[in-house]
Structure formats: C-alpha cells, structure tokens
Amino acid sequence: MEKHNSLETTHSQDSPKRWESKRPFVFGKDIFQLQFDFAKAIQEKTGEPFLDIVKERTGILRRNAFNYAGNEFVSFKDGVTEDNIVDFAYSEYLNGLNENDLNPPEYHPEGSRSFGCFSHWQEKEGSDTMEIHFQNNEFNKVGPLDKSKIELRRKELHDLLLDIKNKYPWVKNISGLSWLYNLPAYRRLFPASYINNLHPDLYRMQWKRGTTIWGQFIDSEYNLRQPLVEELLRKVKELPVEITPEGEKVVDLSKVFEGYDTGETNLRPPLKTEAPIQDFYEMYGIAA
Numbered sequence: 001m002e003k004h005n006s007l008e009t010t011h012s013q014d015s016p017k018r019w020e021s022k023r024p025f026v027f028g029k030d031i032f033q034l035q036f037d038f039a040k041a042i043q044e045k046t047g048e049p050f051l052d053i054v055k056e057r058t059g060i061l062r063r064n065a066f067n068y069a070g071n072e073f074v075s076f077k078d079g080v081t082e083d084n085i086v087d088f089a090y091s092e093y094l095n096g097l098n099e100n101d102l103n104p105p106e107y108h109p110e111g112s113r114s115f116g117c118f119s120h121w122q123e124k125e126g127s128d129t130m131e132i133h134f135q136n137n138e139f140n141k142v143g144p145l146d147k148s149k150i151e152l153r154r155k156e157l158h159d160l161l162l163d164i165k166n167k168y169p170w171v172k173n174i175s176g177l178s179w180l181y182n183l184p185a186y187r188r189l190f191p192a193s194y195i196n197n198l199h200p201d202l203y204r205m206q207w208k209r210g211t212t213i214w215g216q217f218i219d220s221e222y223n224l225r226q227p228l229v230e231e232l233l234r235k236v237k238e239l240p241v242e243i244t245p246e247g248e249k250v251v252d253l254s255k256v257f258e259g260y261d262t263g264e265t266n267l268r269p270p271l272k273t274e275a276p277i278q279d280f281y282e283m284y285g286i287a288a
Contacts, residue, residue: 025105025137026097027060029090030224034217035061036086041236046249050082057207057253059214064089064096105137108159116156117144120164129173129274130164132157134180135211136220143220145185153189158284164277165286174277177201177209179216181271182260191283194275201272202254212270228266232256235267 035058042057043050054062055073065085067074080088105114113119117137120130136144144153164171174194180186187195206212217225217232235256241249257269281288 025135025139025222026101027093028222028224029086031214031218032061032064032086032090032093034224034229035059035214037233038236041233042251042253045237045239045241045251048249051076051080051085054085059208059210060093061085061089062208064092113160113163115159115163117153118156118160120160122168126170128171129175130168130171130277131175131177132160133176134178134186139221141221145183147185150188154284157189157280158286161277161280161284161286165281171277173274174280175272175274177206177212177270177272179213179268179270181273182268191275191279193279194273197273197275198271199273200257200269202257202269206270207253209270216268231266235265 035054039050039053039058039061042048042053051065055066065080065088066076077088077092100109108115113121117134119133119135121133122130138144138149138152142148176194181195181198207214211218217228219225236251236253239251239253239255241251244250254269257265257267259265260268278288280286
C-alpha cells in the first residue's frame with residue numbers, strides 16, 4: 001500500500017500555505033432549470049403529477065420548493081406551482097444564503113468537520129462508520145482533482161483522518177457514495193481496499209441527494225456541462241415505459257447509466273464503498 005510519509009509530521013490543522021478559496025459556492029439558476037427539465041421529461045413518459053416527481057427525484061429544486069423537517073417532506077411551500085417553481089425555488093435559495101455562504105470558505109472553520117474540500121459526517125452519532133464527502137472549495141480553472149492539486153487533497157484527507165482518530169476513536173470504517181468515484185483522479189486518493197469495494201448504488205432516492213449524481217453536471221467554475229445535460233435529457237426521453245402490476249406507468253432511471261463502464265455513455269452512476277479506517281491510517285502515515 002502506498003504511504004504518504006511526507007504528511008506524517010503534519011499534525012497541524014491550520015490552512016496549508018497554498019490553500020486559497022477563490023469565491024463562495026453559489027449555485028446558478030441553470031441547475032434548477034436542469035432539474036425542472038429532467039422532471040418534465042419523466043412526466044411526459046409516465047403522466048405522474050409533476051410536483052410529485054420533483055419531490056421524489058430532484059435535489060436542490062425540491063429542497064427549495066418544499067418544506068422539510070430534517071429529510072422528511074412536510075408540505076409544498078405556499079405559492080409554488082409547476083409554472084413558477086424554477087423562479088420560486090431559486091429565489092428561496094438565494095434568500096436563504098447566509099454570511100457564511102457568501103464568504104470564501106475557510107480551510108477548517110472552528111468546530112467544523114471540514115478540511116478544505118473534504119468533510120466527514122455520520123448519519124447516526126456513535127456509529128462505527130464515518131462517511132466522507134467532497135465539495136469543490138477551490139474555485140479556479142484548474143480543477144480540484146488536477147494532478148497539480150493532489151498534495152493539497154492528500155493534506156486535507158490526512159487532517160480529516162487525524163480529526164476522526166482524535167475525536168471519534170471508536171470509528172472502524174470509512175464509507176463513501178458519489179459519482180466522483182468513477183474518476184481515476186479521485187480514486188488515487190484512497191487505499192486499494194476502498195477502491196476495490198466500489199459498486200453502483202442505483203436506488204432512485206440517490207437523485208434526491210445533493211450532488212451525489214447531480215454534481216457531474218457542474219464544472220469546476222459551477223457552469224453546467226451542457227453536452228452531459230443534453231445526454232441525460234435525451235436518455236430519459238428514450239427510456240422504455242414499464243407498467244406496474246397496479247397499472248401505473250414508470251421508467252427505470254438506472255438505465256440512463258447503462259454502458260458507463262464500457263464508455264458507451266458519459267453519464268456516471270453513484271458508486272458506493274466502504275473499507276477499514278486502518279487502511280486509511282496506513283496509507284496516510286497516521287499511527288494507530
């Protein structure tokens with residue numbers, strides 16, 4: 001297993017000298033429009049109520065058009081309709097941004113679980129498994145996974161792992177779920193046991209999870225990747241309609257990813273994985 005001993009003595013969680021967040025992360029309206037178009041394409045195939053499709057199979061659009069308690073849907077927000085949902089949701093999103101959202105992110109905000117582009121999270125406190133997440137907090141034309149940035153990403157993971165070791169010593173496993181695991185530039189940051197355990201997670205609720213799928217449609221400057229957008233919408237429109245035993249028309253969205261592993265499509269499914277945290281400690285030179 002490859003080790004990165006150059007990080008072994010770097011126990012400080014201060015910002016690396018080269019860390020620089022260029023500008024705050026604010027979505028453009030076009031990602032809301034994409035999710036609207038996606039939902040409309042499904043509706044045209046199945047005849048399902050449009051707002052139900054938004055509620056079940058979109059991310060940022062549904063989050064800003066409906067009321068939630070935690071992750072549980074409560075109700076549609078007053079005034080939202082099919083005709084105004086994009087403008088309504090985007091306005092709600094912008095109005096909901098706070099000072100932290102509008103300032104360049106720090107490397108490790110005090111008390112946070114974030115280190116540069118990486119963060120860790122647990123769905124259930126006290127679990128022996130910790131999830132890791134990635135968000136592009138560097139905003140320039142050189143993408144965050146470029147080979148020139150690899151040492152920065154490794155520094156972030158080293159600091160994140162050290163934080164887990166010090167604050168959550170009972171954690172035994174690291175897990176992840178993202179379309180990013182399709183990219184060799186991302187895979188190279190993780191131990192072999194973690195990469196060898198990757199498998200698609202095509203449960204339809206993944207369309208509801210932030211950037212788990214939707215992140216691939218946005219480039220490092222937060223512009224839409226238009227060719228990929230067009231491929232997604234075309235593939236949805238080409239999906240065969242299936243009839244359930246109850247007589248309902250449905251489409252299997254997992255089929256848009258068919259051929260991802262042979263290069264027949266540029267769309268990437270979310271991949272899920274898990275491995276012992278000890279393998280991460282060994283790779284990043286952290287004493288057990």
